[in-house]
Amino acid sequence: MARGRAGVALLTTALLLAPAAALGSGQSAHAAAGTTRFSGGPKAASGVSKTLKAAPGTPGGYAFADDAQRVEGAASTGAAPTLTAGRSYRSTLPASGPVHYGVQLDGTSNAYVSVTAVPPAGGTAAVSDGLKVSLRDGAGRSCDLDTATIGAGRSPRPVTAWAVREISPRRSLCREAGTYYVSVERADPDGRGASPEPWELELAVVSEPPVKEEGSAGAPGAWNSATPDPLTGEEQRRPGGAGFAEAALIGEGVWRDDIRPGRTVFYRVPVDWGQQLHVTAELGGSGSGRSGFVPSALDLDLYNPVRGHVADLGIGYDGSQKTESLTPLPPVAHANRQAPNSKVSAVRFAGSYYLVAHLSAEVAEEFGDEPVPLVLRVRVGGSAQDGPGYQGDSVPAGIFTVTEEDREAAAEGTADGDGTAMRALAVGGIGTGSALLLGLGVWTVVARRRAAP
Secondary structure, three states, X not given: OHHHHHHHHHHHHHHHHOOHHHHHOOOOHHHHHXXXXXXXXXXXXXXXXXXXXXXXXXXXXXXXXXXXXEOOOEOOHHHOOEEOOOOEEEEEEXXXXXXXXXXXXXXXXXXXXXXXXXXXXXXXXXXXXXXXXXEEOOOOOEEEEEXXXXXXXXXXXXXXXXXXXXXXXXXXXXXXXXXXXXXXEEXXXXXXXXXXXXXXXXXXXXXXXXXXXXXXOOOOOOOOOOOOOOOOXXXXXXXXXXXXXXXXXXXXXXXXXXXXXXXXXXXXXXXXXXXXXXXXXXXOOOOOOOOOOEEEEEEEEEEOOOOOEEEEXXXXXXXXXXXXXXXOOOOOOHHXXXXXXXXXXXXOOOEEEXXXXXXXXXXXXXXXXXXXXXXEEEEEEOOOOOOOOEOOOOEOOOOOOOOHHHHHHHHHOOOOOOHHHHHHHHHHOOOOOXXXXXXXXXXXXXXXXXXXX
């Protein structure tokens, strides 16, 4: 602990020597560090995860990618704006009717379009309302459709759906190069209690190249579907991020945050090829001394590296400690996409898997507005293996890989504590001069000393 404070003090000195104007240069932390995920994504070359909170007044408390390009969806496909793979976009979804976007796809790569909808915070929500995303080819033929709903908790929260264009011998449609159209609409805008306001959207497109040898990935193999005992050990505090772009980095371990009713927190876990992810969620006692019951107090959703839904769990809450585990998932493998089970097929590539936890606003009505302890027990089993061997690069590059920096940062907890100083350096960006370079050099020495036995 003392050595950590000394390192921060040295960095603070370096920052004070830098021109103050540089801190207002507008350079984002992830941009300065060399982002290799989605535009606005959390993966930085330094291995440090960005966990800054959403700015006051952001819709629903959600932190959109800070360099997301604003684009307006069209009422017809003929006027649809074009989305580019590797970029993040921000748009608006009206209370009724679809909006349309275009994407240019080649004839060899798989494509994934994710859409996150953010209802206004403090509003109302219908159980069946949510988000419907569809993908069609230029002739209007359906390629894929996905729906994500608010659910039984009726608590306004970000919901994410994805649409897939997959090049596969099993599919004869949607294989040609050309313009495809993404349509986004509310799932049930007329449902009882549905929000009448427009919702904000975050959209992203990812391109996955084909493997080098056709059929080299094979069929899904047998895997151990037994649920292991939840991981034990000392809890480490790790505040969750306010959006996918600011998801807090965690690895195997026991992680705690105190979550307020109505809030959603985001985490990401690096999971490599051949590794198997197990997650248990635990809500602690409210400490209010009040009695009551909230049937759907906690929603925990797991998303894959392209923000495709994998699995979820719900916890009912009576003010006392409650625990639930995600359904067992297979080891990450390219061949999983051939499985008929959607939970298995979604675990199709390595990279950052996202845990998104929402505590229902109803908890405040029953037990007060004080934060409730949230503990995530994360186990990453198995040894990392080689990937399937792609013919080219993904767009964005590196989204289906786990680097050594990922593993080290997840294990050492650099997304919290001392990582704050590293993020401060990144925000300073270019133009802070030799003082920052000196600070980085000092920090490197300190980090090496801390790593020494």
